[in-house]
Amino acid sequence: MTKEELKSKVCQAIADRRSDIMQLRNAIYQEPELGFKETKTAAKVAALFRSLGIAHETGLAVTGVKGRLKGRQSKQTVAVLGEMDAVICAGHPDADPLTGAAHCCGHDAQIAAMAAVAMGLIDSGAMEQLAGDVVFFAVPAEEYVEITYRDKLRKAGSIKYLGGKAELIRLGAFDDIDMALQIHLATKPEGDSFVRLGSTSNGFIGKLVHYQGRAAHAAMAPEEGINALNAAMLGIMGVHAQRETFREQDYVRFHPIITQGGDLVNVVPDDVRMESYVRAANVSALLTSNTKINRALQAGADAVGAEVKIQDLPGYLPLCNNSALNAVFRENAALLYGAEQVNVGPHEAGSTDTGDLSHIMPTIHPWIGCVHGALHSADYCVADVEAGYIKTAQAMALTVIDLLYGEGETAQDIIAADKPLLTKAEYLKFLDSFSSDA
Numbered sequence: 225m226t227k228e229e230l231k232s233k234v235c236q237a238i239a240d241r242r243s244d245i246m247q248l249r250n251a252i253y254q255e256p257e258l259g260f261k262e263t264k265t266a267a268k269v270a271a272l273f274r275s276l277g278i279a280h281e282t283g284l285a286v287t288g289v290k291g292r293l294k295g296r297q298s299k300q301t302v303a304v305l306g307e308m309d310a311v312i313c314a315g316h317p318d319a320d321p322l323t324g325a326a327h328c329c330g331h332d333a334q335i336a337a338m339a340a341v342a343m344g345l346i347d348s349g350a351m352e353q354l355a356g357d358v359v360f361f362a363v364p365a366e367e368y369v370e371i372t373y374r375d376k377l378r379k380a381g382s383i384k385y386l387g388g389k390a391e392l393i394r395l396g397a398f399d400d401i402d403m404a405l406q407i408h409l410a411t412k413p414e415g416d417s418f419v420r421l422g423s424t425s426n427g428f429i430g431k432l433v434h435y436q437g438r439a440a441h442a443a444m445a446p447e448e449g450i451n452a453l454n455a456a457m458l459g460i461m462g463v464h465a466q467r468e469t470f471r472e473q474d475y476v477r478f479h480p481i482i483t484q485g486g487d488l489v490n491v492v493p494d495d496v497r498m499e500s501y502v503r504a505a506n507v508s509a510l511l512t513s514n515t516k517i518n519r520a521l522q523a524g525a526d527a528v529g530a531e532v533k534i535q536d537l538p539g540y541l542p543l544c545n546n547s548a549l550n551a552v553f554r555e556n557a558a559l560l561y562g563a564e565q566v567n568v569g570p571h572e573a574g575s576t577d578t579g580d581l582s583h584i585m586p587t588i589h590p591w592i593g594c595v596h597g598a599l600h601s602a603d604y605c606v607a608d609v610e611a612g613y614i615k616t617a618q619a620m621a622l623t624v625i626d627l628l629y630g631e632g633e634t635a636q637d638i639i640a641a642d643k644p645l646l647t648k649a650e651y652l653k654f655l656d657s658f659s660s661d662a
């Protein structure tokens with residue numbers, strides 16, 4: 225079979241599986257779970273792998289599920305990743321009524337597309353034609369949320385890093401993978417769906433802040449107390465006074481939430497806690513802005529005589545796409561979405577742990593613009609099902625074929641030309657350098 229024949233067969237196989245793909249998507253979408261808690265989602269992925277006869281491991285970094293299809297030979301391994309976790313968006317019509325979790329970041333589409341690639345490669349008999357293996361990896365905890373909860377997991381020893389891919393890299397789950405494909409859905413204000421390639425994104429440092437004051441009667445003896453909420457407020461204001469020093473090209477972001485702001489209205493708040501990230505487009509801006517922000521947070525405590533404990537945690541690295549791998553994906557996406565709909569994306573101030581992976585192996589992270597409403601918000605909904613779930617899978621499957629067809633020369637060339645920004649050992653050492661334990 226020629227490569228072109230194989231590619232059209234795989235596309236058709238994925239199209240023929242449309243109802244299975246949407247059924248899986250609906251099952252994932254209807255039971256959204258937060259990171260490191262994706263037990264039902266993981267069970268659905270494992271059940272799918274069993275039904276497709278894909279050998280797999282479960283429980284990687286708490287909930288990860290990793291399946292592998294063998295090629296005619298096993299020269300290189302390409303991974304198709306799908307993130308399993310949801311975000312909290314209690315106002316979303318499809319949010320879980322108990323937890324408030326909802327798939328407002330489209331990770332349900334990632335799992336569906338990953339599954340669709342597997343179905344397409346199996347149904348078409350493509351693996352016989354490929355010189356390498358394909359890993360289908362359902363990964364946990366891309367959203368870096370519930371920092372306090374995850375820090376407890378960390379202290380209990382169930383994880384070391386608070387994001388899924390960092391944890392999987394540490395555990396060696398990417399050691400037998402040579403390159404990775406990861407998509408995300410994006411908002412499309414109007415017009416046709418689109419594909420954005422090559423967008424970079426911010427990295428960040430995670431942060432837990434604990435202001436300790438002294439309780440007292442809020443009206444009869446406030447002079448006896450030390451108001452930790454005022455300390456926190458001044459700390460945040462202090463960061464605002466730093467903002468003019470943040471350079472535009474560094475895309476610095478600090479967006480704290482107060483997770484505990486006091487217990488009773490008639491008691492001076494003595495225990496106030498915040499979670500935040502410090503984000504920036506590059507590591508040096510990350511480090512300098514983090515120093516300024518910590519200094520301002522400390523100043524808030526000093527102003528009212530409170531104590532503050534600032535705990536920095538390893539976050540994510542900025543994203544850098546592999547351009548040769550992007551070029552392969554681009555050609556296939558152009559066939560499916562139309563060449564004029566495939567563009568180079570700008571820098572995104574958000575962050576993803578795919579950034580971490582992109583530092584150690586060739587990785588791409590295309591954005592598929594097919595959503596109405598904003599990501600992580602109550603009006604999020606997939607406006608173009610075909611673009612989000614089917615074409616995405618076809619574009620990834622065709623890319624896998626380009627990479628591994630024949631003797632897998634394309635994959636070999638990309639690996640040979642790639643100069644990873646960090647080795648795994650350097651990467652882990654880098655993460656550990658951010659850790660200030662409390």
Ligand SMILES: [Zn+2]
Nearest residue numbers: 329331366408
């Ligand atoms: Zn996401």
